[in-house]
Amino acid sequence: MSEVIQQGVVALNEKLDGEGFDGLAKFVIEEEGTIVLDSDGARAADDDADVTLTASAETFRGMMDGNVNPTMAFMSGQLKIDGDMALAMKLAAVLS
Template identity: 60%
Template sequence: MSDVIDAAVSALNEKLAGSGFEGVAKFVIRNEGAILLDASGARAGDDAADVTMTADTDTFRAILAGNLNPTAAFMTGRLKVDGDMGAALRLGSVLS
């Protein structure tokens, strides 16, 4: 597992703590790997998910840091979303 994935899993678990996020989401960070998020938290993995969001490392870091709104990233083409848009919006509100 890459250092980027390890750091992202830790940061996502902090953000998701107590959020009650329902569903399964996957972040694919190009050239690094994938992270699964569900009610139990975040972990490295590439299993099936309700929604898959794909971005490069810089975009993902900016979203996690709160410097880039996930919706703005999607609207500008920096974040690709496949699957359940409702789940993506719910997760976006947790990350913002």
């Protein structure tokens, strides 16, 4: 597992604050791996999901540390979303 994935799992679980995520979402971090979020929290996995968000490691790190707004990343093409847009918006609220 890459360091980006390890750090991402930790950061996402901190943002979820022990609450888990009501849905099944997956982050694909290009050239690094995947992270799945569900009611149990975030973990390194490549399960099928209701929504898949794809970004570079740089964009993903920026979203985790608050320097990149997920909505703006999507609008500028830095973040690709495939699947349930309502669930993606819910996830964006968690990341903010």
